[in-house]
Amino acid sequence: THEQQQAYFDANIAADTPIEAKDWMPDAYRQTLIRQIGQHAHSEVIGMLPEANWLTRAPSLRRKAILLAKIQDEAGHGLYLYSAAETLGCSRPDIYEKMLDGKMKYSSIFNYPTLNWADIGVIGWLVDGAAIVNQVALCRTSYAPYARAMVKICKEESFHQRQGYEAAMAMANGSAEQRAMLQDSINRFWWPALMMFGPTDSDSPNSAQSMVWKIKRHSNDELRQKFVDNTVPQLEALNMTVPDPDLKWDEASGHYRFGTINWDEFYQVIKGHGLCNHERVGAKRRAWEEGSWVREAAMAHAEKHAVKAA
């Protein structure tokens, strides 16, 4: 009966037994996962765009090869995540088109422009650094196909974070002009990186239920705090600052305290009114439309071979 299925699911969640694709699950659990994994997949593929902006202008062949590899990794992450979402019964073209139509979100961070080369180092360091804090927690999420995808993604993301920090370090040890570029980039990306963790716990409508289901293991504010605690010593090692006069070490709690996030800006960006929302979605829509003949040809090829095999 339905009650027995629900009781079995609840017992598995309570015992930390991972939920597999073929297991019974409440419809709301399934829908929440499609929303979150879908948003995560869209973020990976949209996230390729700000970095691609600097591919042809990388300062050396070495930097260019690293950046190319990183962008390809993001495409791969998108593919694992779309596959994980499909195990829940959604259709990939359907959720992709919802993103193009503004009916599904992707991370706010990718609606900010990349204005100088330092932005590429800072994205690796701060944006991948924030992503990894969130994603390490998701390696233990209750839905097994999502958790398994996260393990490989985290390994690659950790390389991205280190290459970003190494690129930032090169600029911090460079000329006064390079240090100024790096500081400018940190000034622009610091607050948007903190916004990646989502609204504060008291304003996060999905958190309470997602924590009960163990989709989320830590709250938005807990992960944001962990990111700040990880990052401030790295910032100090570069002799850089953040645009937050309230940032200070709090001995009693063992955490860095920080100022108030501009939530109005966050909500504007996720509603589609950020600096680059139109440009990002426009680029993806063009690629989707221009690639339609490839999808049709691939389907025709598969059908021809299916007939031959039969």
Ligand code: FAQ
């Ligand atoms: N941007 O109730 P909550 C990467 C939405 S890393 C946009 O707290 P939830 C790697 C949220 O969807 C970035 N929307 O929601 C990379 C909800 O809207 P909805 C991707 C946001 O789900 C690096 C509403 O606000 N990582 O791509 C944001 O419990 C470099 C209320 O929020 C992930 O997606 C935001 N920042 O918690 C790639 C991680 N924050 O759907 C390329 C997986 C919140 O009800 C280059 N996702 N919203 O209309 C998660 O962990 C969660 O979904 C949260 C939000 C924590 C993001």
